[in-house]
Amino acid sequence: MPKTEILEQSRPIFPFAAIVGQEEMKLSLILNVIDPKIGGVMIMGDRGTGKSTTVRALVDLLPEIKVVVNDPFNSDPDDPELMSEEVRERLQKKEQLDVTMRRITMVDLPLGATEDRVCGTIDIEKALTEGVKAFEPGLLAKANRGILYVDEVNLLDDHLVDVLLDSAASGWNTVEREGISISHPARFILVGSGNPEEGELRPQLLDRFGMHAQIGTVKDANLRVKIVEQRASFDESPVDFRKNYNASQEELTLKLGRARDLLKKVEMDYDFRVKISQICSELNVDGLRGDIVTNRASKALTAFEGRVQVTPEDIFRVIPLCLRHRLRKDPLESIDSGDKVRDMFKKVFGYQS
The missing domain is CATH 3.40.50.300 (P-loop containing nucleotide triphosphate hydrolases)
Structure with a gap:
């Protein structure tokens, strides 16, 4: 077997x-x-x-990614920054590296x-x-x-x-x-x-x-029943349950692979990048990590949906996920941090969801 x-x-x-x-x-x-x-x-x-x-x-x-065979660090044979010292030394000695694909x-x-x-x-x-x-x-x-x-x-x-x-x-x-x-x-x-x-x-x-x-916990009763039934089916016969989702899993895997290849071609308007930074500034987000992550996540979502041009809708979907944990906490404030980010987005972009 x-x-x-x-x-x-x-x-x-x-x-x-x-x-x-x-x-x-x-x-x-x-x-x-x-x-x-x-x-x-x-x-x-x-x-x-x-x-x-x-x-x-x-x-x-x-x-799957390309790795050097028998290397405990999953070294990338093409990128010195992702190589162990041993692999780098072998490359400098012009040694031939055995390479394989590994998930x-x-x-x-x-x-x-x-x-x-x-x-x-x-x-x-x-x-x-x-x-x-x-x-x-x-x-x-x-x-x-x-x-x-x-x-x-x-x-x-x-x-x-x-x-x-x-x-x-x-x-x-x-x-x-x-x-x-x-x-x-x-x-x-x-x-x-x-x-x-x-x-x-x-x-x-x-x-x-x-x-x-x-x-959060699902509130809809019908959805809860569906989740409970799925879990019971999986526990009863995991292999058979997985077979029912083989096609969906393969389709999602292929979609992810295509998105990774497409990501390099995705573009975002300069005006959108300025507005993202304006939102971060208005929300008093420390540092620039929030700006960078929002740009990257917006492009990744665009690639996942098979497009090459970022839209305001893409940014609106990801920006709460990228910024909510970077906001300074005010114990007296009742508004959810994700909603606060969405409200600021609508104000800056003039956007109606």
């Missing part, structure tokens, strides 16, 4: 195409697959709303993980006796050029938050011990989920997420 079939039967994943509702969450994840430089997504919502299920369902849709990986970061497990460890004894840099890669190495998923991210220990902040900012992970230092690329899409009742995120980490999706 092929390895993929064994995996399918031992640990089937709920299909992404079967997930009902939660459009903000699904759109945010899809846009990050199309353009990883958007910078990830933070999903906040009530317990039992399918946050983890949806993120893990994304694995089936991830495209983008999704790595789970457990809440109780140690810093060594996340960053990797250096074997000091081997380094001293044999004179080689003996490095055991961690989760950040495995997540390079992939997705790093942290469930209940608001409960993550502060020292691991600092590690993630450093890696997310620089794109590199450095491990130092007893005078020995090893660095490797750690460029990943950071995806986090959490329940706001269990605590707020540190502002520094929240700002690292490109997008912020808020999800």
